[in-house]
Amino acid sequence: MIGFDGLGDRPSAVLGGKTPLEDAKKPFIDWLASLGAQGVIDPVSPGVIPGSDTAHLAIFGLDPFKVYPGRGPFEAIGAGAELNPGDIAFRGNFATVDEKFVVIDRRAGRSEYGLDKLVDSLNKGVGEIEGYKVEFYRAAEHRLAVVLRGVGLSDRIGDTDPGVEGERVRVSAPLDNDPSSKRTADLVNKLTEEISRVLREHGVNKERVEMGLRPANIVLLRGAGKMPRLRKIYELERIHIERAGAVSATALIKGVTKLLGFHVVHPPGATGGLNTDVHAKVRAAVEMLDRGYDLVYLHFKGTDTASHDRKPREKRSFIEKCDSALSEVLRDFMDRAVIAITGDHTTSSTIGQHTSDPVPLLVYSEGMFQDMLGRFSERTARLGAIGRIRGSDLIYLLTDLAERQEKFGA
Amino acid sequence: MIGFDGLGDRPSAVLGGKTPLEDAKKPFIDWLASLGAQGVIDPVSPGVIPGSDTAHLAIFGLDPFKVYPGRGPFEAIGAGAELNPGDIAFRGNFATVDEKFVVIDRRAGRSEYGLDKLVDSLNKGVGEIEGYKVEFYRAAEHRLAVVLRGVGLSDRIGDTDPGVEGERVRVSAPLDNDPSSKRTADLVNKLTEEISRVLREHGVNKERVEMGLRPANIVLLRGAGKMPRLRKIYELERIHIERAGAVSATALIKGVTKLLGFHVVHPPGATGGLNTDVHAKVRAAVEMLDRGYDLVYLHFKGTDTASHDRKPREKRSFIEKCDSALSEVLRDFMDRAVIAITGDHTTSSTIGQHTSDPVPLLVYSEGMFQDMLGRFSERTARLGAIGRIRGSDLIYLLTDLAERQEKFGA
Numbered sequence: 001m002i003g004f005d006g007l008g009d010r011p012s013a014v015l016g017g018k019t020p021l022e023d024a025k026k027p028f029i030d031w032l033a034s035l036g037a038q039g040v041i042d043p044v045s046p047g048v049i050p051g052s053d054t055a056h057l058a059i060f061g062l063d064p065f066k067v068y069p070g071r072g073p074f075e076a077i078g079a080g081a082e083l084n085p086g087d088i089a090f091r092g093n094f095a096t097v098d099e100k101f102v103v104i105d106r107r108a109g110r111s112e113y114g115l116d117k118l119v120d121s122l123n124k125g126v127g128e129i130e131g132y133k134v135e136f137y138r139a140a141e142h143r144l145a146v147v148l149r150g151v152g153l154s155d156r157i158g159d160t161d162p163g164v165e166g167e168r169v170r171v172s173a174p175l176d177n178d179p180s181s182k183r184t185a186d187l188v189n190k191l192t193e194e195i196s197r198v199l200r201e202h203g204v205n206k207e208r209v210e211m212g213l214r215p216a217n218i219v220l221l222r223g224a225g226k227m228p229r230l231r232k233i234y235e236l237e238r239i240h241i242e243r244a245g246a247v248s249a250t251a252l253i254k255g256v257t258k259l260l261g262f263h264v265v266h267p268p269g270a271t272g273g274l275n276t277d278v279h280a281k282v283r284a285a286v287e288m289l290d291r292g293y294d295l296v297y298l299h300f301k302g303t304d305t306a307s308h309d310r311k312p313r314e315k316r317s318f319i320e321k322c323d324s325a326l327s328e329v330l331r332d333f334m335d336r337a338v339i340a341i342t343g344d345h346t347t348s349s350t351i352g353q354h355t356s357d358p359v360p361l362l363v364y365s366e367g368m369f370q371d372m373l374g375r376f377s378e379r380t381a382r383l384g385a386i387g388r389i390r391g392s393d394l395i396y397l398l399t400d401l402a403e404r405q406e407k408f409g410a
Numbered sequence: 411m412i413g414f415d416g417l418g419d420r421p422s423a424v425l426g427g428k429t430p431l432e433d434a435k436k437p438f439i440d441w442l443a444s445l446g447a448q449g450v451i452d453p454v455s456p457g458v459i460p461g462s463d464t465a466h467l468a469i470f471g472l473d474p475f476k477v478y479p480g481r482g483p484f485e486a487i488g489a490g491a492e493l494n495p496g497d498i499a500f501r502g503n504f505a506t507v508d509e510k511f512v513v514i515d516r517r518a519g520r521s522e523y524g525l526d527k528l529v530d531s532l533n534k535g536v537g538e539i540e541g542y543k544v545e546f547y548r549a550a551e552h553r554l555a556v557v558l559r560g561v562g563l564s565d566r567i568g569d570t571d572p573g574v575e576g577e578r579v580r581v582s583a584p585l586d587n588d589p590s591s592k593r594t595a596d597l598v599n600k601l602t603e604e605i606s607r608v609l610r611e612h613g614v615n616k617e618r619v620e621m622g623l624r625p626a627n628i629v630l631l632r633g634a635g636k637m638p639r640l641r642k643i644y645e646l647e648r649i650h651i652e653r654a655g656a657v658s659a660t661a662l663i664k665g666v667t668k669l670l671g672f673h674v675v676h677p678p679g680a681t682g683g684l685n686t687d688v689h690a691k692v693r694a695a696v697e698m699l700d701r702g703y704d705l706v707y708l709h710f711k712g713t714d715t716a717s718h719d720r721k722p723r724e725k726r727s728f729i730e731k732c733d734s735a736l737s738e739v740l741r742d743f744m745d746r747a748v749i750a751i752t753g754d755h756t757t758s759s760t761i762g763q764h765t766s767d768p769v770p771l772l773v774y775s776e777g778m779f780q781d782m783l784g785r786f787s788e789r790t791a792r793l794g795a796i797g798r799i800r801g802s803d804l805i806y807l808l809t810d811l812a813e814r815q816e817k818f819g820a
Contacts (some may be wrong), residue, residue, distance in 0.1 A: 408454055
C-alpha cells in the first residue's frame with residue numbers, strides 16, 4: 001500500500017490544465033492502471049477536509065468521528081511524542097505576558113529565537129508535577145505540544161489560553177464533575193506557575209528583550225485531548241493481518257502507524273521532503289514484504305510538501321521519481337501482492353491547502369475486475385470500476401482481494 | 411424482487427473474459443434493462459465480504475452491523491432450526507476426545523459415517539436440561555448447530571472448543587457478571603457431560619472404531635449467539651408492505667425471510683441447486699403476486715452453487731434457464747409491478763468464494779428514470795443511473811418506485 005501524502009490535486013494552469021498526477025510521466029503506475037482498477041476515496045466523508053492524522057486512521061480501518069481525540073494528542077505525536085492511552089496532550093503557544101499575567105502577545109512576536117533552548121529548559125526544569133510526568137515538544141514556529149502522563153487524568157478541562165490579547169491567562173477549570181477533571185485542572189494551573197517560573201528569568205528571554213523581541217515568558221495551553229486506546233490493524237474484525245510494517249520519515253505518520261501496531265522503519269536518507277531517498281524507502285518496503293509482512297505501508301510526504309508550497313511542477317517531478325523507483329522492484333510482486341496506490345487526502349497545489357476532493361485510488365490484484373482505464377489520475381479515477389468509497393472501506397477492499405478477510409456471516 | 415444468490419462475478423477466462431451474467435443469452439432480462447435502470451449494491455459496505463445471512467438482512471432493510479448476532483444463530487437457521495428471540499445457538503463440531511477429555515481430533519477425522527444417527531440420538535437422549543430445551547441440527551460435514559431454548563439465557567459465555575488439539579475440552583465460563591451468563595455457562599457444562607454420556611458408548615462409535623475411524627464422542631461448542639428480535643419487513647419505518655412472500659428452497663434463506671415476516675413457499679421440485687424446477691418457483695412467485703402480496707421475493711440458489719464449484723459455464727446456463735422461465739410470466743406484470751433483479755452478494759466462480767465486489771442491480775418500473783443500457787451485467791451496472799447503493803437502501807428504492815413509501819419529513 002503506497003500512500004502519497006496529499007496526492008489528489010486540482011487542475012493547474014502551469015501544467016496546461018492538468019493535475020500533477022495527470023501530467024506526470026509515470027509509465028509503471030500507468031501500466032498498473034491498465035491491469036487494475038481505479039476509484040476515489042473520501043478519506044473521512046464527502047466534503048470533510050481530512051487531516052493527515054484522521055485520514056490515516058480511516059484508511060487503516062477506524063472511524064475518525066468515533067476515535068479521534070482532538071488535535072492535541074496528534075499534534076504531540078507529530079512533534080515526536082510517543083503517547084500511551086490515557087495521556088493528556090495540549091496544543092501550546094509560546095506567548096508574552098506582563099507581570100500581572102495579562103497576555104500581551106499570544107505568539108511572543110512570532111520570533112523563534114531561542115525557543116529550542118526554552119523547550120529544553122522546560123523539560124529539565126518542570127519534569128514532574130505531583131507524580132505526573134510533563135513533557136514539552138517543539139512544534140512549528142511559536143507552537144509546542146505539552147503532554148501530561150499518568151493514571152486518572154481527564155481532558156474535560158478548560159484552556160489556559162484566553163484566545164485573545166489583553167486578557168489574563170485563564171485559570172483552567174474542570175468541565176464536568178468527575179474528580180479526575182478537578183485533579184487535572186489543578187495540575188494544569190500548577191503547571192502554568194512552573195512554566196512561568198522557568199521562563200520568566202531565562203537567559204534566552206533576557207537576550208530576546210535586549211534584541212528588541214518579545215519575551216516568550218509563558219506557554220498558553222488549549223485543546224486538551226486524551227489519547228484513546230486505538231484498535232490495532234491486526235485487531236480489526238474479520239481481517240487477517242498479523243504483521244504490518246510502515247516506511248515513513250514523517251513524525252505524525254510514524255506515530256500514527258506505530259499506535260496502530262505497525263512496525264515502523266525510517267530508512268537513512270529518508271527526509272520526509274522532496275529530497276528524500278525514494279530508493280531507500282522502496283527498498284525498505286520490499287525488504288519487509290520479503291520478510292513475510294502481511295501489509296506494508298510505504299508513505300511519501302513529498303507530494304504534500306510540494307502542494308503546500310504551491311509547486312505543482314515539483315509535485316509532478318516527485319511522482320515521476322517515485323514511479324521510477326517503484327518500477328524497479330514492484331514488478332517482482334505482481335503475482336503475489338495486492339498493490340494499492342493512493343493518498344491520505346487531497347492537497348491542492350493551487351491553493352496550498354488540504355481539500356475534501358476525493359483521493360484517487362489505484363488497485364492492482366491478479367484476477368480482479370479490471371477497468372482498463374490505462375492511466376491513473378484524478379479524472380480517470382472517478383470513472384473507475386471501484387467507484388467511490390470511504391477511507392475506512394479501503395483496508396476491507398484490499399484484504400478481500402488478498403484473501404485475508406473472513407466473510408461477515410454465513 | 412428476484413435474488414440470484416451470488417449473482418455478481420469476475421471475468422472468466424473460459425468465457426472469453428466475460429462474466430457468466432455478461433455472457434448469458436438472457437433476452438428477457440436484457441429487454442428489461444432497455445426499459446429500466448441499473449446500479450450496483452454493496453450489500454453490507456464496500457470491501458466487506460457478505461454472508462448470505464447478513465446480505466439478506468441488509469436487502470430487507472436492516473443494518474447487519476447492528477442486528478447480526480454472530481454466526482451461531484444463522485448457521486442453526488441454515489441447518490433447519492426455527493429460532494425465537496432469546497434462543498442461544500452455537501456452532502458445533504463432532505470431535506474425538508480421549509478418556510481425560512483431551513481433544514485428539516477437532517473434526518473426528520472428518521468422517522461423516524453415522525453422524526445423522528448421532529444427531530438423532532442426541533436429540534432423543536439429551537432433549538432438556540434443567541427445563542431448557544436443547545436441539546441438535548446436522549450441518550455440513552462434521553459440523554452441527556446446537557440450540558438452547560428458554561427464558562433468561564445469555565450469549566456472554568466462553569466456548570467449550572479449545573480451538574486446538576492436545577488440550578482438554580474447555581469449561582465454559584461466564585464472560586460478564588450477569589447472572590444469566592453464569593446460568594448459561596453452567597448449563598453448557600452440563601450439556602457437554604450429557605453429550606459425552608450419549609456419544610461415548612454409542613453403537614455408531616463402536617462401528618467407527620472397528621472401521622478404523624475416529625469416534626465422534628464429543629461435540630465442541632463455539633460462537634454462542636443470542637437470537638435477536640428482528641424488525642419485520644412490514645414494520646420498517648415509512649414503508650407500506652403488509653404481506654410479503656418468499657419462494658426459496660434454501661434453509662438459510664427460508665429461515666431468514668420467515669424471521670423477517672415473509673410467508674415462505676418451497677414449491678415441489680425446487681431443490682436449492684442447479685437442477686431446481688425454475689418454472690415451479692416462478693409460478694409460485696406469480697401466484698403470490700396474483701393473490702395480492704405486496705412484495706414477493708424469488709430466490710435462486712443455483713448461481714451461488716455453480717460459483718462455489720468454480721463452474722462459470724453452469725452459472726451462465728442457470729441464468730439462461732431462469733431468464734426463459736421469467737420471460738413467460740413476468741411480461742404480464744410490466745404495467746403493475748416494480749421488478750428488481752439482483753443478488754445477495756458476489757460469488758466469484760474463478761476463486762469459488764464470496765467476494766466484496768458490488769452486486770449488479772436491475773430495476774424496472776413503468777415511468778422510472780431509464781438509463782437505456784440495454785444489457786445487464788456487472789460492467790453495465792457500474793454505469794447505471796441508480797449508481798452505487800448499500801444493501802439496506804434497496805427496499806426503500808423499490809418501495810418508492812412502487813408508491814408504497816411515506817416521505818421522511820413534511
